[in-house]
Amino acid sequence: MLLETKLITFICLFIICLFFVEPVFAINQSSNSSEDISHQTNFTYINGTCQNTTLFNLTQQNETLIEINPCLNISCQEGFQCVQGKCILNLSYRNVDFNIIYGLSFNKWVNVIVNLYDESSFVFSSNLALNRELYTQRAGYFYKTEDEVLSTIPEGEFILRHTFGLANSFSGLITLEGLMYLQNNSKVFMISSNERVYQSLDQSVPFINANDIWTIQINTENLTGTHQTVCVIDSGVNDTHPDLNNKVIAQHCFCAYGGGCCPPNNSVEGNDAEDGTGHGTHVSGIIVADGYLKGVAPGASIVVVKVFDSLGNGYIDDTTAAVEWCYNNSKKYNISIITMSLGASLYDDYCDSNYNTLTKNIESAINTGIFVDAAAGNGANFTHISSPACISNVTSVGATYDANVGEQDWCKTWNQDHTQCIEYLCNDTITFADRIACFSNRNSITSLFAPGAIINSTSYTGGYEERSGTSMAAPHVAGVAALMKQANSSLTPFDIRSIMQRTGVSVYDPLSKLTFPRIDAYRSVMASIHDLVVSDAEIFDSNNKYNLFSFNVFNDLNETINNINWSVSLGDGNIINNTADISIGAYDDLWVFIEHTYDNVGDYTVNVTANSTTDSSNWQSLLVTIDKDFGISDIDVLCTDCLGTRVFGFNITNYYTPITANWSIKLGDGNELSSTETINLNQYEDIWVFVEHDYDEIGNYTINSTATSEELTRYSNNAFANITQVLSENLKLLNLGIFNSTGLYRIFNFTIQNNGTQNQSGIYWQFNISGETPVNSNEINLTVNEEVWTFIEYTYPSAGSYTITAKADPDDLIQEFNENDNEETLND
Numbered sequence: 067m068l069l070e071t072k073l074i075t076f077i078c079l080f081i082i083c084l085f086f087v088e089p090v091f092a093i094n095q096s097s098n099s100s101e102d103i104s105h106q107t108n109f110t111y112i113n114g115t116c117q118n119t120t121l122f123n124l125t126q127q128n129e130t131l132i133e134i135n136p137c138l139n140i141s142c143q144e145g146f147q148c149v150q151g152k153c154i155l156n157l158s159y160r161n162v163d164f165n166i167i168y169g170l171s172f173n174k175w176v177n178v179i180v181n182l183y184d185e186s187s188f189v190f191s192s193n194l195a196l197n198r199e200l201y202t203q204r205a206g207y208f209y210k211t212e213d214e215v216l217s218t219i220p221e222g223e224f225i226l227r228h229t230f231g232l233a234n235s236f237s238g239l240i241t242l243e244g245l246m247y248l249q250n251n252s253k254v255f256m257i258s259s260n261e262r263v264y265q266s267l268d269q270s271v272p273f274i275n276a277n278d279i280w281t282i283q284i285n286t287e288n289l290t291g292t293h294q295t296v297c298v299i300d301s302g303v304n305d306t307h308p309d310l311n312n313k314v315i316a317q318h319c320f321c322a323y324g325g326g327c328c329p330p331n332n333s334v335e336g337n338d339a340e341d342g343t344g345h346g347t348h349v350s351g352i353i354v355a356d357g358y359l360k361g362v363a364p365g366a367s368i369v370v371v372k373v374f375d376s377l378g379n380g381y382i383d384d385t386t387a388a389v390e391w392c393y394n395n396s397k398k399y400n401i402s403i404i405t406m407s408l409g410a411s412l413y414d415d416y417c418d419s420n421y422n423t424l425t426k427n428i429e430s431a432i433n434t435g436i437f438v439d440a441a442a443g444n445g446a447n448f449t450h451i452s453s454p455a456c457i458s459n460v461t462s463v464g465a466t467y468d469a470n471v472g473e474q475d476w477c478k479t480w481n482q483d484h485t486q487c488i489e490y491l492c493n494d495t496i497t498f499a500d501r502i503a504c505f506s507n508r509n510s511i512t513s514l515f516a517p518g519a520i521i522n523s524t525s526y527t528g529g530y531e532e533r534s535g536t537s538m539a540a541p542h543v544a545g546v547a548a549l550m551k552q553a554n555s556s557l558t559p560f561d562i563r564s565i566m567q568r569t570g571v572s573v574y575d576p577l578s579k580l581t582f583p584r585i586d587a588y589r590s591v592m593a594s595i596h597d598l599v600v601s602d603a604e605i606f607d608s609n610n611k612y613n614l615f616s617f618n619v620f621n622d623l624n625e626t627i628n629n630i631n632w633s634v635s636l637g638d639g640n641i642i643n644n645t646a647d648i649s650i651g652a653y654d655d656l657w658v659f660i661e662h663t664y665d666n667v668g669d670y671t672v673n674v675t676a677n678s679t680t681d682s683s684n685w686q687s688l689l690v691t692i693d694k695d696f697g698i699s700d701i702d703v704l705c706t707d708c709l710g711t712r713v714f715g716f717n718i719t720n721y722y723t724p725i726t727a728n729w730s731i732k733l734g735d736g737n738e739l740s741s742t743e744t745i746n747l748n749q750y751e752d753i754w755v756f757v758e759h760d761y762d763e764i765g766n767y768t769i770n771s772t773a774t775s776e777e778l779t780r781y782s783n784n785a786f787a788n789i790t791q792v793l794s795e796n797l798k799l800l801n802l803g804i805f806n807s808t809g810l811y812r813i814f815n816f817t818i819q820n821n822g823t824q825n826q827s828g829i830y831w832q833f834n835i836s837g838e839t840p841v842n843s844n845e846i847n848l849t850v851n852e853e854v855w856t857f858i859e860y861t862y863p864s865a866g867s868y869t870i871t872a873k874a875d876p877d878d879l880i881q882e883f884n885e886n887d888n889e890e891t892l893n894d
Contacts, residue, residue, distance in 0.1 A: 178240050182234040201434065220243065226238045258421075264378055298371070300374065320373055347525065465539040469499050638665070810861050821851065
C-alpha cells in the first residue's frame with residue numbers, strides 16, 4: 067500500500083511540476099564528473115522542489131556523490147530518509163546496490179547490471195576444449211532465463227543494453243517501478259551499479275629483454291608472437307599507422323556513453339574501433355608495433371574493441387560485453403590474450419563479488435585458455451588497486467621506470483585545455499630502472515610490474531608519442547604472454563602468470579613494504595619450454611682482452627634439480643666447464659662468473675649452455691669485440707683556468723705481450739712534442755703522460771695524441787683546447803716602492819703600463835702587506851701606451867718585518883719587496 071501511495075504521489079506531483087514549476091538547480095557535466103547526466107526534459111517533485119529526472123549513471127562507491135538537496139535541519143517527505151545530509155528513498159532491498167536507491171531518489175532512470183541465479187548443473191574441468199562446449203550450452207540456458215525475467219518487467223520501465231551468455235546477467239536503464247518488479251523476482255540474485263570506467267592515465271622492450279627472444283626459433287619460426295592474437299579493450303586504434311600495418315585483424319565497439327560513441331554515427335555498438343583519444347593506439351603499439359618502433363611481440367596480431375568515448379569515458383557493462391565478444395570470437399581470430407588498460411573503483415582485496423557478471427565473463431575466458439590482464443590504476447595508492455585488476459582471475463599490472471629519466475612530477479588534475487596542472491598527484495624526486503612509479507597503485511594482490519613510465523609508442527596522429535601509466539605497463543605483460551604462448555601453446559593462463567612471477571626481477575616498494583616481480587621476457591619465455599633457464603649472460607667487467615663473464619642458471623621446477631652442468635664456449639676455441647656437479651633448489655638460481663683473456667683482436671661469439679639429466683640443453687649467446695692490442699685513452703685537458711697554459715694527460719695501456727712504444731702529441735698551434743725515449747710496457751701495464759704547453763694567442767686548438775708500437779697497431783685520440791686569454795709581455799707592472807715615509811707611516815706606489823699595440827681591458831691589481839687584508843682594484847682599461855699610477859697609504863702597527871706585494875692580472879704579474887725592523891725608519 068505504501069508503494070502504491072508513493073507512486074500516485076510521484077505521478078501527481080510530476081504533472082504539477084511539468085506545468086507550474088521551473089527547475090531550481092542545474093547539473094553540469096565535465097570530464098572529471100563522477101556522474102553521467104543526459105539531456106532529458108522530465109522533472110519530478112522531490113524534497114519540495116521540481117527535480118530534473120535525467121539519466122543517472124551510478125558511480126564508484128568510493129567517489130564523492132553529487133551534492134543535491136541537503137536535509138541538515140529539515141525533515142524528509144514521506145517515503146524518504148535522511149542519509150548523509152540528503153533525502154533518499156526509504157527503501158532497503160537485500161539484493162540492490164545502495165547507489166541504485168540513491169540514483170532513483172533524484173532521477174527517473176538509473177544504469178544497472180542485473181545478475182540472475184546460476185541454476186545450471188554444468189561442471190568445468192581442465193579440458194579447455196570441453197569447457198568451451200559447456201559454455202556454449204550454458205549460454206543457451208542463460209539467454210532463455212534472461213528473456214523470462216525481462217518479460218516480467220512492465221513496458222517502459224526498462225531499456226535493455228546488453229544480455230550476457232557467459233554470465234546469467236543483463237544490463238540496462240531501469241525506473242523505480244521496474245526495480246520493484248525485479249527485486250521481487252526469485253531468479254534475481256543481485257542488482258548492481260553500472261559503474262563508469264576510465265582509461266588508466268597514460269626504451270622499454272630491451273629493458274625487459276624481449277628483443278633477445280626474437281632471434282630464437284620454435285619450429286623454424288622466430289619467437290615474435292607469431293600466430294597469437296591479443297584482444298585490446300580500450301579507446302580504439304588507428305589501424306593506418308605504418309607500424310601497425312596489417313596488425314589489426316578485426317575491430318568492434320561497445321560504447322553507450324553519452325547516448326552512443328561508436329564510429330561513425332555515435333551508435334552504441336558497431337564494427338569500427340576508430341581511436342578518439344590515442345590511448346588504444348599507444349597501447350597497441352607497445353604490444354605489436356613492427357616498423358620504426360618494435361613492440362614486445364611484433365609478430366603477433368591484435369583485435370581491438372572500443373569501449374571509450376573521445377574523453378576516455380565508458381561503462382562497466384560495455385567492458386563486460388567486450389570481454390564476452392573477445393571470448394565469443396576467440397576461435398575465429400585465435401585470441402589467446404585479453405588486455406584492459408582501464409579502471410573503475412579501488413579495492414584493497416579481491417573484488418569478484420562486486421562485479422559478478424564481469425567476473426564470470428573473465429572466468430569463462432580463463433577456463434578456455436585465454437590470459438587476461440588489467441592495469442592496476444594510477445591513483446598513487448599503495449593499499450588499493452582498481453577494478454577490474456582486482457578480480458582474482460585477472461593478472462594485475464603496476465608500473466615501473468625503465469631508466470633514470472630525472473625528477474618527475476605527475477599531474478592529477480589539468481586545466482580545461484590540458485596545458486597546466488591544477489593539482490599534482492605525486493612526485494618522484496629521483497628515478498632509476500626498476501623504481502616503482504609513484505603514480506602506480508599496488509597492494510598485496512598486485513600480480514606483476516612492467517615498464518610504464520615515459521613509454522614511447524605509436525600515436526593515433528600517425529607518429530610517435532610518450533605516455534605514462536599502468537596503461538602502458540599492462541600491454542607489456544600482454545606482449546610477453548603472446549611470446550610465451552607461441553613458445554608453448556599448452557600453457558594455461560595460470561601457468562603464464564606464475565612463470566612471469568617466478569622469473570621476474572624482484573622490485574622492493576618501501577611504501578607498501580612489499581616485493582613485486584618485474585617481468586623479464588627472456589626468462590619467462592625460456593621457462594615456458596625449459597626447466598633450467600640460462601639468462602643474463604653479459605660481460606660483467608672488461609679490460610679489452612681481459613673479460614669477466616657472468617650468467618644465471620634458474621630452476622623453474624618446484625623441486626631440486628641435480629646433476630646440472632654448464633659450459634661456456636668462448637669463441638676462440640677455448641671452452642670452460644663446471645668442475646663439479648651442481649644442484650639448484652626449487653625455484654632457485656645460481657650465478658656463475660668466469661674469467662678469460664683473448665690473445666688477438668677480433669669478434670667472438672660466446673655461448674653459455676646448461677643442462678641436466680631431466681632437461682634438454684638451454685643456452686644464451688653474446689658477442690665480444692676485442693678491438694685493441696694496446697691503446698691510448700682519451701686526452702684529459704687539465705689546468706683550464708691557467709690563462710694560456712694547458713696541461714694535457716693521456717694513458718697508454720698494453721694488453722699484449724711485452725712491447726716497446728712511443729708517443730707524440732700535436733698541440734694545434736704548429737708545435738709538437740714526443741717521447742724522448744722508448745717506453746717498455748709489459749702485458750696489462752700502462753703509463754700516464756702529462757704535457758704542459760703555453761699558447762701565445764687566443765683561439766680554439768685541436769690536440770692529437772698518438773701512441774705507436776713496433777709490434778702492434780698505431781692508435782690516436784683527439785681533444786680540444788679553448789684559449790680565451792694568453793700571457794702578454796705588453797702588460798707591465800713597474801716601480802713598486804715607497805713614495806714617502808715618516809716613522810711607521812708609508813705611501814707605497816706602483817705603475818701598470820700597456821706597451822702593446824692594442825687596447826687592453828680586464829686588468830685588475832691587488833696590493834698586500836703580510837698579515838693584512840689585501841686591497842683589490844676595480845677593472846682597469848688601458849689604451850695603447852697608457853699607464854696608471856697607484857698610491858696606497860699605510861701605517862704599520864709596530865716595528866717588524868713585512869713583505870709588500872703587488873699583483874696585476876690577467877697576466878699574473880708580481881712585484882714585491884721586504885721592510886724589516888733593522889731599518890731606522892721603522893723605529894717609532
